[in-house]
Amino acid sequence: MSKHKERLDKMLVKLGFFDTRERAKKAIMAGLVRVDGRAHTKAGDQVSVTLEKHQVTVKGDAIPFVSRGGLKLARGLRVFDFPVAGKTFLDIGASTGGFTDCLLQNGASRVIAADVGYGQFDWKLRNDSRVICLERTNFRYAGPDTLPGLDTPADGSVMDVSFISVLKMMPAIYRCVKPGALGIWLIKPQFEVGKGKVGKHGVVRDPAVHREAIAQTAAGIEAAGFSVAGLDYSPIRGPKGNIEFLCLTRKEASTAEVAHDEAVSGAAAIEALVARAHRHYQNGESEETK
Numbered sequence: 541m542s543k544h545k546e547r548l549d550k551m552l553v554k555l556g557f558f559d560t561r562e563r564a565k566k567a568i569m570a571g572l573v574r575v576d577g578r579a580h581t582k583a584g585d586q587v588s589v590t591l592e593k594h595q596v597t598v599k600g601d602a603i604p605f606v607s608r609g610g611l612k613l614a615r616g617l618r619v620f621d622f623p624v625a626g627k628t629f630l631d632i633g634a635s636t637g638g639f640t641d642c643l644l645q646n647g648a649s650r651v652i653a654a655d656v657g658y659g660q661f662d663w664k665l666r667n668d669s670r671v672i673c674l675e676r677t678n679f680r681y682a683g684p685d686t687l688p689g690l691d692t693p694a695d696g697s698v699m700d701v702s703f704i705s706v707l708k709m710m711p712a713i714y715r716c717v718k719p720g721a722l723g724i725w726l727i728k729p730q731f732e733v734g735k736g737k738v739g740k741h742g743v744v745r746d747p748a749v750h751r752e753a754i755a756q757t758a759a760g761i762e763a764a765g766f767s768v769a770g771l772d773y774s775p776i777r778g779p780k781g782n783i784e785f786l787c788l789t790r791k792e793a794s795t796a797e798v799a800h801d802e803a804v805s806g807a808a809a810i811e812a813l814v815a816r817a818h819r820h821y822q823n824g825e826s827e828e829t830k
Contacts, residue, residue: 609638
């Protein structure tokens, strides 16, 4: 490495933008940092050691959650006016705990966080009395009698899973949440359509494939006893640059709610959503490729 260059995360700390490299890294990975007008999404990017503060722009505040995933859910809570305070939630695919952290910061009374992985969940959250961390847990096979802490059906659910369709989780979620329960689930097109429709490096770029993924996922959600009450796009990209979508769901909707929800997930609404998402990213918003 050149003695005239330094890692971007280190320089941001030196310049006083952040107090730790970890905070700087999270902001960079969320696409919040620009140097001389150019977006950077890799903490290890090399920049000049003579970099000055006026050359750097940090958009908004540093990530207020343990991971960038919290930003996705935070948008969903805001856009869908999603009630959290005093409620119990399932966090499916919890990973490091970004969704869990977001729920707690918005007043959730308890979060049961499940993930097939091990050792990823944030230590602070792991020691929070409101959190039950279930590692090495394949939620697909979960039930109310197998989830510690689920004394009564949960008030709601959030989900961010990878390498599996969200539809595989529907029966288990249905078993574990109460009638009328709301959920915010992440739809990842690359895991919802056939491999032949996924582009190079596992990235879906075709708006038509995005529309197809959302439509068939919405249909599957409805077939499983839920309705799609709202749709939006994630404010940051997922792995390798994939655009992801937020889905508001409702278990056992009333007749009036179903009528509303059917319009939300109709072809015209999905087409408009995908168009908005593509405009958002084409305008230079977060290009994160975590």
